[in-house]
Amino acid sequence: MSGTATLAANLPVVSTGRIGVVLRPVLWLLLALVVVEAVVVVFGIRTYYLPRPSVIASTIMATPGAYLAGLWRTFLETALGFVAGSMFGVVMAVVFHRWQTLRELFFPLFIVSQTIPVIAFGAVVVLWFGNTLFAKAVISFYISFLPVTVNTMLGFSAVDPRQVQLMRSFGASDAQILRRLYLPAALPQLFVALKLASSLALVGAIVGEWFGDTTGLGVLLLQAMYNENVAGIWATIVVSACLGMGLYGAVSYAERRIVFWGGEQ
Amino acid sequence: MTLVDRDFQGAAGDAGTKDLASVQDTAGAERPLIELRQVSKTFGTVKALQDLEVSIRPGELVTVVGPSGCGKSTLFNILAGLEEPDPGNILRLKGVSSAASDLLGKVSFMPQRDLLLPWRNVIDNAILALEIEGMPRAEARKLAMDMLPEFGLAGFEAQYPNQLSGGMRQRVALMRTFLFKRDLMLLDEPFGALDALTRTMMQRWLLDVWQKHKRTVLFITHDVDEAIFLGDRVLVMTARPGRIKLEQVVELPRPRKANIVTSLEFISLKKTLLEAIEEESMKSFQVAGH
Numbered sequence: 001m002s003g004t005a006t007l008a009a010n011l012p013v014v015s016t017g018r019i020g021v022v023l024r025p026v027l028w029l030l031l032a033l034v035v036v037e038a039v040v041v042v043f044g045i046r047t048y049y050l051p052r053p054s055v056i057a058s059t060i061m062a063t064p065g066a067y068l069a070g071l072w073r074t075f076l077e078t079a080l081g082f083v084a085g086s087m088f089g090v091v092m093a094v095v096f097h098r099w100q101t102l103r104e105l106f107f108p109l110f111i112v113s114q115t116i117p118v119i120a121f122g123a124v125v126v127l128w129f130g131n132t133l134f135a136k137a138v139i140s141f142y143i144s145f146l147p148v149t150v151n152t153m154l155g156f157s158a159v160d161p162r163q164v165q166l167m168r169s170f171g172a173s174d175a176q177i178l179r180r181l182y183l184p185a186a187l188p189q190l191f192v193a194l195k196l197a198s199s200l201a202l203v204g205a206i207v208g209e210w211f212g213d214t215t216g217l218g219v220l221l222l223q224a225m226y227n228e229n230v231a232g233i234w235a236t237i238v239v240s241a242c243l244g245m246g247l248y249g250a251v252s253y254a255e256r257r258i259v260f261w262g263g264e265q
Numbered sequence: 266m267t268l269v270d271r272d273f274q275g276a277a278g279d280a281g282t283k284d285l286a287s288v289q290d291t292a293g294a295e296r297p298l299i300e301l302r303q304v305s306k307t308f309g310t311v312k313a314l315q316d317l318e319v320s321i322r323p324g325e326l327v328t329v330v331g332p333s334g335c336g337k338s339t340l341f342n343i344l345a346g347l348e349e350p351d352p353g354n355i356l357r358l359k360g361v362s363s364a365a366s367d368l369l370g371k372v373s374f375m376p377q378r379d380l381l382l383p384w385r386n387v388i389d390n391a392i393l394a395l396e397i398e399g400m401p402r403a404e405a406r407k408l409a410m411d412m413l414p415e416f417g418l419a420g421f422e423a424q425y426p427n428q429l430s431g432g433m434r435q436r437v438a439l440m441r442t443f444l445f446k447r448d449l450m451l452l453d454e455p456f457g458a459l460d461a462l463t464r465t466m467m468q469r470w471l472l473d474v475w476q477k478h479k480r481t482v483l484f485i486t487h488d489v490d491e492a493i494f495l496g497d498r499v500l501v502m503t504a505r506p507g508r509i510k511l512e513q514v515v516e517l518p519r520p521r522k523a524n525i526v527t528s529l530e531f532i533s534l535k536k537t538l539l540e541a542i543e544e545e546s547m548k549s550f551q552v553a554g555h
């Protein structure tokens with residue numbers, strides 16, 4: 001009697017364990033795929049509108065090399081742009097925080113820069129830097145740094161001034177206060193921006209590839225579109241989604257490891 | 266009773282004045298560690314301090330009481346070098362005229378709130394000031410580890426502030442202040458957030474540590490008992506704008522036992538001080554009422 005009770009009480013604990021956390025989304029995804037497959041078959045939806053998941057899977061498996069190469073290339077462009085954009089974003093936040101005049105002069109320009117649609121900008125970048133990996137990374141960079149700057153500045157402004165005074169009473173220099181107080185205090189806000197920036201950087205890389213390239217997920221997407229290869233389009237979408245989720249997951253993982261104290265001040 | 270009281274008051278007052286005078290006469294031997302003359306501080310239209318005069322001798326433990334908002338924390342901010350007083354003041358550290366900002370890094374200051382960094386554990390919070398001074402982390406940690414038991418934090422070195430009770434957080438902040446070894450220590454209501462029992466323990470503990478480490482301490486409190494129990498002198502501040510209303514020398518013998526609070530001397534001191542504080546608190550309420 002008591003044995004069954006214990007077992008029942010234990011069951012949910014087991015399913016919410018570490019493995020459960022990883023497995024549950026996968027199970028949900030599989031279920032969703034099965035449902036989509038069934039819906040497409042039952043309602044007789046034409047491949048032109050929505051191919052069956054199994055068709056998409058077999059499209060990828062038909063030429064896995066092309067998708068892997070595209071994935072790798074786009075990943076490199078995204079990662080380069082994302083890392084450079086994030087670092088630039090943090091550096092600019094520090095500069096704007098440190099020098100009020102520079103902030104008044106240039107911060108509005110930062111905002112204006114973001115109102116130029118990335119598509120218009122992309123053509124210029126490709127003209128300047130040629131058809132290179134670097135050119136795509138520049139576009140990723142361009143659309144990912146601003147949220148990082150804005151959120152880091154937000155994090156800085158939330159620092160308790162009394163905390164700064166305490167550090168100053170210990171004789172701390174501005175650099176010491178920045179490193180030991182402002183930067184760690186801004187980490188929770190910074191990670192919110194990094195998660196957003198990782199998705200934006202991927203968009204930048206894919207759009208950048210539309211201005212001409214030979215490999216990459218953007219290229220695969222364009223080729224499939226011209227050939228009216230609907231399964232190919234969907235296959236590229238799925239691979240891009242995996243890349244996006246992977247990047248987001250990696251940043252979230254880093255966030256959980258680094259910002260262990262949460263938002264508590 | 267009243268007669269005895271007045272007598273005692275007179276005696277204490279005399280002792281206070283004589284003390285101050287002798288300090289000025291024999292400036293070479295017992296010159297004040299820090300001296301403030303005509304210090305005022307205005308925030309916009311609010312006059313927080315006006316013509317404040319304080320002098321603290323080396324090794325003294327001076328307590329400061331006064332109505333809320335009278336400028337006690339402002340006084341500390343000036344002494345810590347964080348606020349510049351209005352022009353026309355005299356501020357001398359070991360006899361040398363200085364601007365308040367010269368005091369940055371020369372005074373160990375414990376603000377009213379613990380201000381622990383949530384991403385640092387107990388040890389790393391305690392060594393913050395040492396790290397800023399440039400001491401290697403390993404060395405600073407070792408120093409702090411040896412001090413943990415004395416502060417009742419043994420075994421808690423790896424805990425983070427959000428895992429600690431209010432009293433423990435306060436002790437970590439105190440430890441941080443003690444590790445920053447400076448001639449003058451400013452403690453702004455260090456035990457204000459503690460329960461009565463912990464508070465008494467901490468007071469006795471502080472006296473022990475103070476006697477052992479021979480530090481000069483300026484200590485803000487709202488609690489008259491605490492002010493008398495700890496202090497060599499009690500400074501009572503007026504309602505805003507803050508000045509020193511009364512400077513009461515406490516001639517209770519040291520080491521002080523817990524039961525000293527029931528002694529006749531203690532009680533008559535308490536009566537004097539409470540009257541002075543009460544008068545000022547009434548004033549600050551009347552001002553607020555207008």
Ligand SMILES: Nc1ncnc2c1ncn2[C@@H]1O[C@H](COP(=O)(O)OP(=O)(O)OP(=O)(O)O)[C@@H](O)[C@H]1O
Pocket residue numbers: 308311313332333334335336337338339340377505
């Ligand atoms: N930075 C500031 N700007 C404007 N006004 C201030 C500032 N700091 C203090 N004041 C004002 O100066 C007065 C004295 O403040 P202070 O914090 O020194 O009081 P306190 O005696 O420490 O009070 P409490 O006992 O409540 O801690 C208050 O009226 C406060 O509003």
Ligand SMILES: [Mg+2]
Pocket residue numbers: 337338339377453
């Ligand atoms: Mg105060």
